[in-house]
Amino acid sequence: MSWFGNLFKFGAPNIAIDLGTANTLVYVQDQGIVLNEPSVVAMETLNGIQVVKAVGEDAKMMMGKTPDSIEAIRPLRDGVIADIEVAEHMIKHFIRKVTGSRSMFRYPEITICVPSGSTSVERRAIRDAASNAGASQVYLILEPMAAAIGAHMPVTEPVGSMVVDIGGGTTEVAVLSLRGLAYTTSVRVGGDKMDEAIISYVRRHHNLLIGDATAERIKQDFGCAVVPEDGVGEQFTLKGRDLVNGVPKEITINQANIAEALAEPIGAIVEGVRIALENTAPELAADIVDQGIVLTGGGALIRGLDEYLREETGLPVTVAEDPLTCVAVGTGRAMEEAIFHGVLMTQ
Ligand SMILES: Nc1ncnc2c1ncn2[C@@H]1O[C@H](COP(=O)(O)OP(=O)(O)O)[C@@H](O)[C@H]1O
Ligand SMILES: [Mg+2]
Numbered sequence: 001m002s003w004f005g006n007l008f009k010f011g012a013p014n015i016a017i018d019l020g021t022a023n024t025l026v027y028v029q030d031q032g033i034v035l036n037e038p039s040v041v042a043m044e045t046l047n048g049i050q051v052v053k054a055v056g057e058d059a060k061m062m063m064g065k066t067p068d069s070i071e072a073i074r075p076l077r078d079g080v081i082a083d084i085e086v087a088e089h090m091i092k093h094f095i096r097k098v099t100g101s102r103s104m105f106r107y108p109e110i111t112i113c114v115p116s117g118s119t120s121v122e123r124r125a126i127r128d129a130a131s132n133a134g135a136s137q138v139y140l141i142l143e144p145m146a147a148a149i150g151a152h153m154p155v156t157e158p159v160g161s162m163v164v165d166i167g168g169g170t171t172e173v174a175v176l177s178l179r180g181l182a183y184t185t186s187v188r189v190g191g192d193k194m195d196e197a198i199i200s201y202v203r204r205h206h207n208l209l210i211g212d213a214t215a216e217r218i219k220q221d222f223g224c225a226v227v228p229e230d231g232v233g234e235q236f237t238l239k240g241r242d243l244v245n246g247v248p249k250e251i252t253i254n255q256a257n258i259a260e261a262l263a264e265p266i267g268a269i270v271e272g273v274r275i276a277l278e279n280t281a282p283e284l285a286a287d288i289v290d291q292g293i294v295l296t297g298g299g300a301l302i303r304g305l306d307e308y309l310r311e312e313t314g315l316p317v318t319v320a321e322d323p324l325t326c327v328a329v330g331t332g333r334a335m336e337e338a339i340f341h342g343v344l345m346t347q
Contacts, residue, residue: 012136014109015098016335018146018328019091019126021076022168022191022298024056025325026098027332033325035098039168041086042072055093064211078188079115079170081122088129095133107136111335111344113146113327116172117186123347139344141334143327144174144184147296149340150330151320154291155179156339160284161291164273164309165327166299168192171269173276175284179342183279187272191299193265194219201261203243206251210240218258224303225266227256266305270312277313292316296326 016027019039026035037056040063044053053070054062063072075087091112099108110130114123123140130138147165148155155161155176165172168191174184195215202208202215222234233255242249273293277285292315295306300323310317320326334340 012108014111014335015095015135016111016113016328016331017091017094017130018113018331019076019087020167020327021074021079021170023324024090024094025328026094027328027335028098029332029336032332033328035094036325036328037094038074039076039090040072040074041090041093042066042070043086044070052089052093055090064213074168077169077192079167079186080118081125084122084125087125088132091126091129092133095130095135099134107134109137109139109335110135111139111141111331113141113143113331115170115186116142116144116174116181116184117170120347127347139335139346141331141344142174142181142184144172144181145176145179145343146327146330146334147172147320148174148176148294148330149333149343150326150328151294151296153294155343159291160280160287162273162276162280162288162293164269164293164295164297164300166190166269166295166297168298171272171297171299173272175276175280175288177284177287179340182281182284183276185272185276185279187268189265189268189272190297191216191219193268194223194262194299194302197261197265198258201257202238202240202251202253205257206253207243208238208240208249208251209243210238214238214240219262220301222255222258223262224255224259225262225305225308227259232256233259262302266302266308269299270309273309273313289315292318294318294320296320296323298324 013029018025024039038060040059042053042059042062043050075083127138148163153161160177171187175182198215235254239250300319306317
């Protein structure tokens with residue numbers, strides 16, 4: 001870059017982005033996380049042309065409540081970019097929101113975390129979106145690596161460790177050692193599948209139709225991986241539409257019911273961990289016996305999931321300190337700290 005370019009670059013704080021299937025977080029150099037919003041875009045069709053109506057928090061509030069002309073889209077829903085154009089709108093919107101109107105005069109370096117299973121076409125699209133939003137340079141980091149750095153795992157040492165990041169659309173399981181991913185697998189099961197499992201349980205057992213937002217709230221407030229000790233747990237009411245006579249109705253269920261509903265998606269996550277362990281080289285597997293497994297991502301907050309995974313694998317399992325922000329913090333640290341620069345990729 002010429003001295004002229006450098007002049008402009010000087011002082012522009014660099015940006016790290018956790019582009020999650022459910023939430024996008026933006027971390028600004030020396031400031032930390034400055035934005036945390038749902039990865040949702042509401043698109044409105046006006047005279048046959050699609051325009052962005054709202055992004056993030058505002059768009060999520062519209063989900064399930066939009067008229068026909070507005071569609072709330074989650075562009076990364078299953079861990080792949082389902083809609084590249086919409087994803088690009090979202091990335092640009094969040095970058096602009098953080099850099100403000102001065103962005104025209106600033107060319108930050110942007111580090112973005114991508115799912116380990118993303119294709120080169122998808123990575124290219126994410127890079128282009130960041131470049132178009134004004135990045136002078138774009139670096140990518142693999143999501144499990146970012147999660148592990150954010151969770152303070154020993155990724156730079158010759159010690160094997162395992163991270164399980166349970167997001168909205170996917171669960172990424174990875175074995176890390178010496179700044180590299182020794183093994184990684186992605187399961188298309190996460191918080192969304194848990195919400196769906198609750199919806200289908202309530203429909204099957206109570207003939208009641210509930211929405212996505214209601215299911216997510218129940219999962220967050222009462223979700224548990226195993227039936228509570230007293231066999232019932234907390235009781236609570238929930239409202240929806242009766243499938244028999246079509247009118248709104250309220251029912252009472254308990255945490256044991258939710259544990260039953262979640263058994264299938266949680267079983268799939270445990271299976272992913274088992275497969276990863278089976279595919280891990282013996283020396284690294286031996287390290288994991290000592291280091292244990294660290295859980296990150298919003299799904300790590302399901303009550304008793306750590307305990308359940310401990311029973312199923314016989315390994316130590318811990319939940320990272322702030323599981324919802326691990327990936328963003330890890331991406332930010334990878335950008336800021338020279339010791340991690342080896343994990344950043346330019347394509
Ligand atoms: N307390 C909680 N208990 C269970 N699930 C939670 C909790 N808080 C958030 N979640 C779920 O975590 C998921 C979002 O996690 P996140 O790590 O942000 O996903 P992503 O990285 O894919 O955007 C959502 O499905 C959300 O419902
Ligand atoms: Mg994530």
